[in-house]
Amino acid sequence: MKVFHAKEALQNHLQPLKQSGKTIGFVPTMGALHDGHLALVKNALKDNDVTVVSIFVNPTQFDNPDDLNKYPRTLETDLAMLDKLSPEILVFTPDAINFYDGQIKSQPFNFDGLEYEMEGKHRPGHFDGVGTVVKKLFEIVQPHTAYFGEKDFQQLKIIEKLVEKFNFSILIKPIPIYREADGLAMSSRNKRLSFIHRKAAPFIYQVLKQAQLLSQTNTFKEVKTFVNDVIQAHPLLKLEYFEIAEANTLRPADKKKVGNKYRGFIVVYAGEVRLIDNIEL
Numbered sequence: 001m002k003v004f005h006a007k008e009a010l011q012n013h014l015q016p017l018k019q020s021g022k023t024i025g026f027v028p029t030m031g032a033l034h035d036g037h038l039a040l041v042k043n044a045l046k047d048n049d050v051t052v053v054s055i056f057v058n059p060t061q062f063d064n065p066d067d068l069n070k071y072p073r074t075l076e077t078d079l080a081m082l083d084k085l086s087p088e089i090l091v092f093t094p095d096a097i098n099f100y101d102g103q104i105k106s107q108p109f110n111f112d113g114l115e116y117e118m119e120g121k122h123r124p125g126h127f128d129g130v131g132t133v134v135k136k137l138f139e140i141v142q143p144h145t146a147y148f149g150e151k152d153f154q155q156l157k158i159i160e161k162l163v164e165k166f167n168f169s170i171l172i173k174p175i176p177i178y179r180e181a182d183g184l185a186m187s188s189r190n191k192r193l194s195f196i197h198r199k200a201a202p203f204i205y206q207v208l209k210q211a212q213l214l215s216q217t218n219t220f221k222e223v224k225t226f227v228n229d230v231i232q233a234h235p236l237l238k239l240e241y242f243e244i245a246e247a248n249t250l251r252p253a254d255k256k257k258v259g260n261k262y263r264g265f266i267v268v269y270a271g272e273v274r275l276i277d278n279i280e281l
């Protein structure tokens with residue numbers, strides 16, 4: 001498997017491949033890979049001649065320095081997992097200084113309001129950081145197709161908007177949420193859960209499924225009250241927010257309108273670990 005640290009080296013490797021007509025699939029990650037990431041990579045391998053996976057814990061998207069410091073870094077294991085999937089995968093794992101040309105900061109973006117909802121309110125600057133790193137990665141890799149998980153559904157919508165705004169000719173393929181057997185959405189952060197919080201965390205998906213069922217017969221207001229009440233009553237979980245939003249604009253929704261799609265979005269702290277999940281309603 002080839003591992004590139006400098007963006008110039010990766011670009012030099014990719015250029016002749018593109019010129020000979022090979023299609024490039026791209027999976028951006030922050031490492032600490034799990035089966036959810038591997039599902040994205042498997043899709044990329046299936047659809048494309050060449051698959052590039054980036055592993056880069058992007059400092060500019062962390063609003064909380066403690067979260068950045070504690071983010072799991074498991075490069076050796078990540079490389080072994082990818083190599084097992086296919087030794088043909090190209091891995092890009094830059095250091096921050098080379099990647100950001102010495103200036104580690106994000107640029108401001110206008111994502112037509114998507115950036116102000118939910119995560120945008122709770123993690124100021126987060127989507128500028130995500131926009132900055134993904135735009136740079138797209139410019140370096142210039143893939144035909146890029147793969148993003150629906151667990152970070154708001155991020156997925158932001159990336160689609162980035163592609164539209166900057167006229168990237170990149171197809172964005174959303175991949176459904178990958179879950180543990182007990183329903184917990186796979187996340188690199190799950191590695192940081194204590195034993196008791198790991199046991200408690202599947203409750204989040206159980207509540208989302210109940211919310212999904214309830215939304216067929218009850219108002220969104222009632223669904224929100226239900227979720228708030230049951231999570232607040234849980235001794236080990238702390239609700240940051242539960243929001244119901246229209247699935248394309250991500251604007252909060254009070255009522256269902258025929259023809260629109262809606263999702264329920266939740267963020268819960270299990271101990272110190274911030275867990276995010278969502279479900280179609």
Ligand code: PAF
Nearest residue numbers: 028029030058130133152
């Ligand atoms: O979803 C992630 O892991 C990150 O936000 C991404 C898209 C790799 C950008 O750093």
